[in-house]
Amino acid sequence: MRILIVEDDAQLARQLGRTLEEQRYTVDMARDGEVALDMIFDQPCDLIILDLMLPKRDGLSVLQEIRQAGIPTPVLILTAKGETDDRIRGLDLGADDYLGKPFSLAELLARARALLRRGSENVQPVLEVGDIRLNTITREVTSSTQKVSLTPKEFSLLEFLLYNKNRAVSRLSLAEHVWGEDFDPFTMSNSIDVHIKNLRKKIGDTDSSIIQTLRSVGYIIRDGDS
């Protein structure tokens, strides 16, 4: 999977690139809008992570041009602007998702994986660990063919942990993801344990072998073989 990072801040781009490469993605980088367009038209990629504030051509006009050229590659907008106007304009112009800076790594990886899944037609939109299967489109969860009904929060937690499979996710990251930026994650993280407990009970994870607790850090879902 090839990911193009269009970001003018070299440090942020490097850090992002390193992290994504660790996740076995192939990473290309562009520092400004014009270089980005050249690269996109030159060689197709599977996901574009696009900063909005760019030299020469801003992110929105890059987005507009690739959509007008009929390129369907999923685009994840990065914005430090925080203004809803920019987000809405980005989504209107054909972006698939947005992430406000600063963002948690777990959040970025989850969004990136979700977009990559959506983009490739031959991959089933299903995440699984052991005999737990989660369909990201129908939002159905089954535990060894038994259907499990989860609350939206529980579904969101499980989905997030599955997108971050084999990576430890902190309570604060979980709280941020589940409640969004308006809530204070320091307040909300207190109840993450309760949600996890309920989630484990519902998916039959009685011995905490699927969702493992990492003491003082958070939680992790590991592949059975790792």
Add this chain to the structure above:
Amino acid sequence: MKIRHKITLWVVGVGLLTSLVLLTVVFNEIMDEAHEIHDPELEAAGRTLTQHFPFEKQPGQIEQENLIRPVLDHYWVKVYGSGRSPVYANSLWGISEVSLDIEDEEDDDTYTVSVFLPAGSVLADDDESSEMSFRVHMIRVFSNGEPFWIQIARPLGELEEEMRELLVILIIGLLGAVGPLVIGSYWAAGRIVRPIAVINRLSGEINDKTLSQRIPLGNSRDELHELSRSLNRMFDRLQLSFEKQKQFLANASHDLKTPIAIMRLFIEDAMQRQDLPESFKNQLMDQGNALLRMERLVRALLDLSVLNLKEKQEMQEFDLAVLLTEVVDEFSIICDASDIRIETQIPEHLQVVGDKDTLRRMVINIMDNAVKYNQEKGVVRLEVSATADTIQLSLYNTGPGIQGEDLERVFEQFYRVEKSRALEYGGSGLGLTIVKEIVRHHKGQVIMESEPGAWARIRITLPRHPEQGLEQEESGL
């Protein structure tokens, strides 16, 4: 003392002083005028006497002199010899002993006004034995080398009396003028001061929220016009620096986002590594939490500056009851986890016009506070009531509460009731400041009440239609 009173006092004082000086001058002039009519007459009579008076003759024979007879018949005449002793007095004096002091002046001719006690027989027409004023002309003559003084006098009659009456009338007139003078100057002072009061009121109305307002300039280009212009220029500068400050805050918080993002990515990435010792990872996690706190703070600062800069928000009609129920549900699990009971009393429908996102933010912030600053087995109670035009939210929570002097300040930026607990509770210290901004945008009111050591309660009143505001509704009641 008010400027109006001061001006009045000054005008009245100066007016009275001027009139007094004027009256004195006029009065003296009238007095002199009256004497100038009489004095030539006395002088002519005096000249006759000096030319024809027989100094060497005895008093009995003097009366016989035809040339001076008419003078002696009409004027009071006395003659003093050397040693200034009277040598002659005509019959009008009645008694010859009555004498007059002769001043030691060297002048040959002098005029004075003297008051005599006249003999009753002389002034038969005057029953009163009152004093009488005379115009006296004194002439020095030499006869055979010896000095004589001729004193020739004529009664002033009614003149003194008239002058005294005139003086009384003038004084009464002057006192009478004080009334209109006071009223007039008070009115004029009012007119002068009124534009100042207007300028004062208008500049008082301009605060940090209405900094774009200006004092309207009058048509006349006077000092007050200048004052208004100077004040307006000052407001221009103030507004500019305010906006610069806001813009700076917005830019600074915006530019902090990318460096924070870089650090966050690094720390979270490092947390995943297997080759790092556990203790180091714990330290990294503390750093990560500190960074997250910083991120929240930067975001709150930006939100605050955006709220400040963005006067217009997306106002739409929606059901506040749904929003409230949603937010309360979000908090219910965390309250269960902390053993806090949530009680709510929310009407079924609360149609309101407002910016949904920021109102949601407002409710989240106050709920967050109510949960954060609570106690074990505590209570959070949200009560909502509505009238035709307003919605009242009251959020009560048990807990340490807020001391009296802090109540006013909880809405200030970075104000924390207990500074030492900032780390324990997290949060940016801007939560309630943002709440206040949001309420202000919706033209509502927010107050904090508390019983220290027992409870705190925040009460928010929102108009259903922010365009109408709360003031109108209150005045309508």
